[in-house]
Amino acid sequence: MTKLSVNINKIATLRNARGGNVPDLLKVAVDIQRFGGQGITIHPRPDERHIRYQDARDLKAVVTTEYNIEGNPQHNFIDLVLECKPDQVTLVPDAIGAITSSAGWDTIKNQEYLTEVIGEFQRNGIRTSIFVDPILEMIEGAKKTGTDRIELYTESFAHQYSLGNEKGIDPYTKAAILANELGLGINAGHDLSLENIKFFKENIPGLLEVSIGHALISEALYLGLDNTVNMYLNKLK
Template sequence: MTKLSVNINKIATLRNSRGGDVPNLVQVAKDVQRFGGQGITVHPRPDERHIRYQDVFDLKSVVSTEFNIEGNPVQKFMDLVLKVKPEQVTLVPDAEEAITSNAGWDTIKHRDYLKEIISEFKSNGIRTSIFVDPDPEMVKGAVETGTDRIELYTEEYARQFAKGNKDGVKPYKLCAETAIDLGLGINAGHDLSLSNVEYFQKNVPGLLEVSIGHALIAESLYQGMEYVINQYLSLLRS
């Protein structure tokens, strides 16, 4: 089945809004795993507006599944990842002022830059993934960087699916087929939800992992986190 990694950034946002330690991020990570989640994803940003750098160190000791750290590989981020040594690092080209990730890498333009960074992470035993738009040329460029996986940026798929246009999955299917031919692993994330993840999973071959945060947390407010996580796991079983 496709694995579910739960992004807990929104839990940190809620905690930070009151300045205390409620909800407790470490306890939430433990609960996500107890409920069946197969990974924990965090995306620390330089301003620490949700996940704090200290959170990443605190979580390392309790994540018994897969720890995935996302972010723009500025030096502070690289230093953090190399100290924590998660199972996976996902490189995302987000600007500091961006509310959320909104584009994938130009893997052709930034090939040499990515190649150098990826080489350092891989030499430290950390699996690498890079965030890419659903463009086969970007997938082809990704293989030249030496990355282990790509993460398909799924916002456009989610937008089209919400309009009833199921053909919106076709570029992702093509990219996945390209990635398989090139020997790249395939992850996906951004705006995936209970309403659209099953169709995506069934139509995108070789999908190893999805990272879901915003929708999952919002759905959990109404239905409960344990129930929602198990709904995702049921939908992701192939």
């Protein structure tokens, strides 16, 4: 079964809107795991506009499943990850001030840098994953960095699927086949939802984990958080 890791950035956004502690980020993380979620993902950004660096430290004590921290490996982020020692770190090439992730790594151009950063995390017992587009050359480049996994950036698939174009999955299937051949674990995330997750999972051989935040939290406004988590789990079986 593909694991579901829930990104709780949007919970932090809602909390920060009023300046207090409602909703309680830590309680939500505990509840998501109690509902069946198999991991908690956060993506702190330098301006801390949703997840704060202190949140990353506090969550370490309450995440009992898999703890995944995403972000651009700048100095402050690297220091935070080494302090928290999550189960997994996902490296994302976000520009400062970006609203959301918009592209995967150029693993050829950034190979030396990624290799150095990945090596540092692995020496500290942290599994590494790097955010990539479904481009075969980028998958091959990822292998050369020494990363444990890749995370397929699925925005393009989600957009094409919403238009009724199921062929939009084809580059992802080919990328997954190559990743399997190279011995890379496969994660995926960005714009995956209850509408498209089952189709995506069925067409990605060896899919280990999906990280879903915006869609899941939005769907939970209507369906309830417990119910929504379990609807995803059923579709990922």
